[in-house]
Amino acid sequence: MTLPEFTLLRPRNLPEAIDSLDRHRGDIQVIAGGTDLVPSLKQRLFAPRYLLDLKPIRDLRGIRNGHGLTIGAMTTVGAIADSPLVAEKFPVLAAAAAAIASPVLRTTGTLGGNLCLDTRCLWYNQSPFWRASCGFCLKKDGKVCHVAPGGEKCWAVFSGDTAPALLALGAEIEIASPRASRRLPLADFYTGDGMARIKLAGDEILTRVHLPESSAGLRGAYFKYRLRGSIDYPLAGVAVALDLAPDGTCRRGALAVTALNPKPQLIPGAEAALRGSRLSDDLLDRLAELTNRAIKPLSTSASTPDYRRHIARVFVRRAVRQAWQA
Amino acid sequence: MPETAPGFAVIGKSAPMLDGKARVSGLAVYTADMTLPGMLYGKVLHSTVPHARIVRIDTSRAGALPGVHAVVVGNEFPNRYGILPIGHDEAAIAVDKVRYIGDNVAAVAADTEAIADEALRLVQVEYAPLRAWFDAEESMRAERDLIHDDRPHNIEKHYSHNFGDVDTAFARAHLVREDRFRCPAVTHAAMEPHATLAAMQIDGGITVWSSTQVPYYLQRTIANVLEMPESAVRVIKPAVGGGFGGKSEVCPLEVIAAMLSKKCGRPVRITYSREEVFFTHRGRPSQIVDLKTGVDRDGKILAVAAATIQDGGAFCGYGPVTVLYSGNLLAGIYQIENLRYDGFRVLTNKPSCGAMRGHGTVNMRFAFESQLDMIASQLGIDPVEMRRRNLLKPPCFTVNNLRVTSYGFPECIDRVVEASGWRERKGKMPRGRGLGVAGSHYVTGAANPINRSDMPHSSVTLKADRDGAFTIYSGASDIGQGCDVMQVMIVAEVLGVDPSRVRLVAADTGTTPVDLGSYSSRVTFMCGNAAKRAAEELKKEIYRVSAEAQKASGKPIPQNFDEALRLALEASGVIVAHGHYAPPEAARGGHFKGAGVGPSPSYSYSAQVAEVVVDEETGEVRIEKIWAAHDCGRALNPVAVEGQVIGSVSMGLGQALQEEMIWRNGFLMNPGLLEYRSPASCDAASPDIESFIVESIDPEGPFGAKEASEGSLAASIPAVANAIYDAVGVRIMELPLTPEKILRALKQKKKAAA
Amino acid sequence: MRKELVDLSINGRRHELAVEPNRTLLDVLREDLRLTGTKCGCDDSSCGACTVVVDGQPMLSCLLLAVSYQDSQIQTIESLATQGELGALQRGFVQEGGSQCGFCTPGMVMSLHTLLESTADPTEEEVRAAISGNICRCTGYMQICRAVRHAVAEIREEEIREKERLHA
The missing domain is CATH 3.10.20.30 (Beta-grasp domain)
Structure with missing residues (x-):
């Protein structure tokens, strides 16, 4: 398969990158590791005139310890999965990063790319010939959503693994632009719309992820449902982070999911349910039910919506139990 | 493992692939690795509609694009072909109508891939849509908009067989079970996408390099389509990156590359994208099996009635063979005196199905071995015992005239029962963990060739030359299964020379004698026998020529082979001998309609035990271990036999747990290796597989050898299904055995119990 | 362009x-x-x-x-082959049947080559993890795991021989 024609821009530093984005606004796309973007370009899901390669900007790479942890957006997910520092301070992130795709992709894919991952759907991630055969779809070149034909909304599903872990940890992201750089909770980054999935303007770049010191040392677990032991995107993913008192009571905790909605999300009410609780079947049932209410899986993937609901509930129970007893 | 089999110098000792070193060094040359001076890139335009008449194709803008050297459409080469003489129903590029999304509409040859892509975008096609048929049962009721006009109700083939007295046998049965099983389509997913390089020669001939399992059928087809004499078409098979049946009939790109090259007089290479491989398919059809089995009180099978519908896709392909294997081979593993079979091969507007490892037998075996377990459970008989009570008693002819000679099946069962600890562990494991057993079998080549004749199925020429080496000329196609080294081993063994002195020229229709191809597990037996005979002839000839020469000059007759060789070469310059193989008349089957498919000179057998753990909360299955025993007659090359057996099991486990071509509203949802889930190394479907070689020493196989590459696949699937039943008490009758289906069954069971 | x-x-x-x-x-x-x-x-x-x-x-x-x-x-x-001589990993593949059709082999070998650079004696689990992004349709991965064991054993023997040579 050929790639579309484009001009590759390789800025040496962030200001140069921002400048290019600003100049070619609307006709330019950022490429990080390219593990998701390059196949999508081959499928002509995008055909920008310019590609902005962030690889040369060394400043965007690396894990810095300090008050909390700062991870550059261009840090590979493999480096995060292998980092003893991450494993020690934020085990749920290490687990989520290690669950991504396969080793040969983790060496290349980046944290920023994983957070900005395009939403996925069996009717969308296909070749131009294939998409033409079904008259295209709402997300790209068409008018109909084949998954929910009556609707106006795109239900393509967000399938990144690290986002739920970072949501559970209360991570913030830093975004650079021609204006001042801004910092926002990751939870505010996602729109829930399968088409315009993230709140990132055309002249903005996600540069860093900040993990708060207050979340360091939280117990965590990430459960990923997929049909194979590797390669596959998640069909459901559950991340949990817990702060337990010495007597086993939960002081603070959060639960987040991925691959079940057009956005990764914290489960509303989970934090309140966890606070001050002890591990019990009742609690787990309550969390499972809260999750069930928050998700809307549709037939965007190989697994059925019903089953993904079921597995989400089971994995919530298991992940919370495992984190609690870790 | 012993160094060699007793009494042999070469046979029985593991030998690496002939080009093993090249393969691990990146130096083996596959078709897509080849280029020629002036070579162009060919690309194919595919139909975006499933069933339509082509009203108009305008290629003028594509042809005018700079860098485009040829554009071709269907009506320029309208001669139909097909792998079976009764099914010449396809053209490489659609002539009047398209029959599936992905069908071939036009093709171009250009300086670069990008230009070719651009040219295809400029081709304008106008379609007049017809009703499309996606479901086999619905398609069988079609009255209009037929897929092929000469196939009423879209039925490609219907076979109806009745052996013995089935109704009487059912009437006296103690227990009769009727169950419906469903299997979705699966595909080969060989790692090498198809590729073809065709080069029209200035003298009017054409040379074609292609990733094929059947160079001689390809030669014949290209000659037919291009209207050239067969002798002007030379097909060469380079290294092939796996076939599994997917390259065992002519694929469109092979013919299209030749058309394009003929049109522009330059070499043209087409390499399929992975998506095109999926739309070319030719894999295992989606199949419904209605199976009825009657047994006596002791579990002895009295009668079997099977009815099946195979969704064959848009063309005939191997279809009639697939549906006949499903039926006729039912009789080849257990004693069945009364057998009825109704097999429908149905056309639909989807990519054509074809031969895939275990051709025709796999889905039927899943049904049969599952039902056998269900019956055993109802009768309170141990599943292993159930199978032992129904063994064949060879040598014998089955009720439908299959000749069974060597039969290592009982020993296969013994081996896996012992190794798995069946007797001690079955029924005593914690809930959620279970053991399952199943058997399977396969032909060792078809006793009747596709194009009926009495000619040899394999011929081998062997030449002794002055450098002291022996050169085998053989048409057999190594596609990764190791048949090249197999021939070298056989020749070295017979001649009593080191294998390093034996060379091989293979699979080049311009220089090697005909071998029908690498399909139906025929090569070791047929080509192996031909090679063995050639070597025996050569040896005789060397002694004869040298003895004559010595006699003429009054010298003593040589006693030593190398001495004889030297003298023979001195006398005649070169010594050549030939060997052939054609199956014996007795192995060629009966005389009913459809009797030609199923008969084989010999059958392989496999028994397997699977151990699984089922998570009852999620329905997820983990296969802990597979014990697989395979009767291969004699293991000429044990490492290769083991590799084939384990590889078959692995492919079976993929089909068992996770592989399926997902169709929604006529769209193939997973035409790629991300969503078509061939097992990866850490999967539930990639467990520890322990293989056991059982050697029944076939009376007619070369040194007693027979099939090793396919027969083990079919047992893996029901072994897992049976183990799941043993673990959690649910019976899944539809593949793949996904967590979803298991969970649903568990819920239903709980509900029924409540 | x-x-x-x-x-x-x-x-x-x-x-x-x-x-x-x-x-x-x-x-x-x-x-x-x-x-x-x-x-x-x-x-x-x-x-x-x-x-x-x-x-x-x-x-x-x-x-x-x-x-x-x-x-x-x-x-x-x-x-990986130096002057026509295969590396230990490649020899393992040839000897143990780790390569059948050979099409996945180059990628598979490169993944394992990096594994052996960092892990001298990997467990089977580590081997399987290292190749979990490399699909093989032929071997069911069993003979690939054996090929790695073969290579590891060969490398270790070579090291022992080397040590003995130094001592002698």
């Missing part, structure tokens, strides 16, 4: 090439440099056949834009 002049370091040699920015490293290796050992099995990062080693790490060359890798050391399957 305008080509760029690039300078790629492949198997220890520098190659100056004119390359369009939309060409993948896989394309450049196979077409421009005729290093056809690296295979294209899917072209969408799902199969691992195109695995090469970039700066010591296994990566899928079908994903990499060639012009972006000028500062990297790239290693392909063609580099």
Whole structure:
């Protein structure tokens, strides 16, 4: 398969990158590791005139310890999965990063790319010939959503693994632009719309992820449902982070999911349910039910919506139990 | 493992692939690795509609694009072909109508891939849509908009067989079970996408390099389509990156590359994208099996009635063979005196199905071995015992005239029962963990060739030359299964020379004698026998020529082979001998309609035990271990036999747990290796597989050898299904055995119990 | 499209090439440099056949834009045999049947090559994890695991022999 024609821009530093984005606004796309973007370009899901390669900007790479942890957006997910520092301070992130795709992709894919991952759907991630055969779809070149034909909304599903872990940890992201750089909770980054999935303007770049010191040392677990032991995107993913008192009571905790909605999300009410609780079947049932209410899986993937609901509930129970007893 | 089999110098000792070193060094040359001076890139335009008449194709803008050297459409080469003489129903590029999304509409040859892509975008096609048929049962009721006009109700083939007295046998049965099983389509997913390089020669001939399992059928087809004499078409098979049946009939790109090259007089290479491989398919059809089995009180099978519908896709392909294997081979593993079979091969507007490892037998075996377990459970008989009570008693002819000679099946069962600890562990494991057993079998080549004749199925020429080496000329196609080294081993063994002195020229229709191809597990037996005979002839000839020469000059007759060789070469310059193989008349089957498919000179057998753990909360299955025993007659090359057996099991486990071509509203949802889930190394479907070689020493196989590459696949699937039943008490009758289906069954069971 | 002049370091040699920015490293290796050992099995990062080693790490060359890798050391399957002599890992593959059709083999070997660089004696679990992005349709991975064991044993024996030579 050929790639579309484009001009590759390789800025040496962030200001140069921002400048290019600003100049070619609307006709330019950022490429990080390219593990998701390059196949999508081959499928002509995008055909920008310019590609902005962030690889040369060394400043965007690396894990810095300090008050909390700062991870550059261009840090590979493999480096995060292998980092003893991450494993020690934020085990749920290490687990989520290690669950991504396969080793040969983790060496290349980046944290920023994983957070900005395009939403996925069996009717969308296909070749131009294939998409033409079904008259295209709402997300790209068409008018109909084949998954929910009556609707106006795109239900393509967000399938990144690290986002739920970072949501559970209360991570913030830093975004650079021609204006001042801004910092926002990751939870505010996602729109829930399968088409315009993230709140990132055309002249903005996600540069860093900040993990708060207050979340360091939280117990965590990430459960990923997929049909194979590797390669596959998640069909459901559950991340949990817990702060337990010495007597086993939960002081603070959060639960987040991925691959079940057009956005990764914290489960509303989970934090309140966890606070001050002890591990019990009742609690787990309550969390499972809260999750069930928050998700809307549709037939965007190989697994059925019903089953993904079921597995989400089971994995919530298991992940919370495992984190609690870790 | 012993160094060699007793009494042999070469046979029985593991030998690496002939080009093993090249393969691990990146130096083996596959078709897509080849280029020629002036070579162009060919690309194919595919139909975006499933069933339509082509009203108009305008290629003028594509042809005018700079860098485009040829554009071709269907009506320029309208001669139909097909792998079976009764099914010449396809053209490489659609002539009047398209029959599936992905069908071939036009093709171009250009300086670069990008230009070719651009040219295809400029081709304008106008379609007049017809009703499309996606479901086999619905398609069988079609009255209009037929897929092929000469196939009423879209039925490609219907076979109806009745052996013995089935109704009487059912009437006296103690227990009769009727169950419906469903299997979705699966595909080969060989790692090498198809590729073809065709080069029209200035003298009017054409040379074609292609990733094929059947160079001689390809030669014949290209000659037919291009209207050239067969002798002007030379097909060469380079290294092939796996076939599994997917390259065992002519694929469109092979013919299209030749058309394009003929049109522009330059070499043209087409390499399929992975998506095109999926739309070319030719894999295992989606199949419904209605199976009825009657047994006596002791579990002895009295009668079997099977009815099946195979969704064959848009063309005939191997279809009639697939549906006949499903039926006729039912009789080849257990004693069945009364057998009825109704097999429908149905056309639909989807990519054509074809031969895939275990051709025709796999889905039927899943049904049969599952039902056998269900019956055993109802009768309170141990599943292993159930199978032992129904063994064949060879040598014998089955009720439908299959000749069974060597039969290592009982020993296969013994081996896996012992190794798995069946007797001690079955029924005593914690809930959620279970053991399952199943058997399977396969032909060792078809006793009747596709194009009926009495000619040899394999011929081998062997030449002794002055450098002291022996050169085998053989048409057999190594596609990764190791048949090249197999021939070298056989020749070295017979001649009593080191294998390093034996060379091989293979699979080049311009220089090697005909071998029908690498399909139906025929090569070791047929080509192996031909090679063995050639070597025996050569040896005789060397002694004869040298003895004559010595006699003429009054010298003593040589006693030593190398001495004889030297003298023979001195006398005649070169010594050549030939060997052939054609199956014996007795192995060629009966005389009913459809009797030609199923008969084989010999059958392989496999028994397997699977151990699984089922998570009852999620329905997820983990296969802990597979014990697989395979009767291969004699293991000429044990490492290769083991590799084939384990590889078959692995492919079976993929089909068992996770592989399926997902169709929604006529769209193939997973035409790629991300969503078509061939097992990866850490999967539930990639467990520890322990293989056991059982050697029944076939009376007619070369040194007693027979099939090793396919027969083990079919047992893996029901072994897992049976183990799941043993673990959690649910019976899944539809593949793949996904967590979803298991969970649903568990819920239903709980509900029924409540 | 305008080509760029690039300078790629492949198997220890520098190659100056004119390359369009939309060409993948896989394309450049196979077409421009005729290093056809690296295979294209899917072209969408799902199969691992195109695995090469970039700066010591296994990566899928079908994903990499060639012009972006000028500062990297790239290693392909063609580099592993020295003067026609196979490496221990390759010998293991040949001896144990780790390669049948051979199409996944170059990528598989490159993934395992990096594993053995960091882990001298990997467990079977580690071997399977290392190749979990490399699909093999032929072997069921059993004989690939054996090939690695074979190589590890051979390397260890060689080390022992080397030590004995030094002591002697």
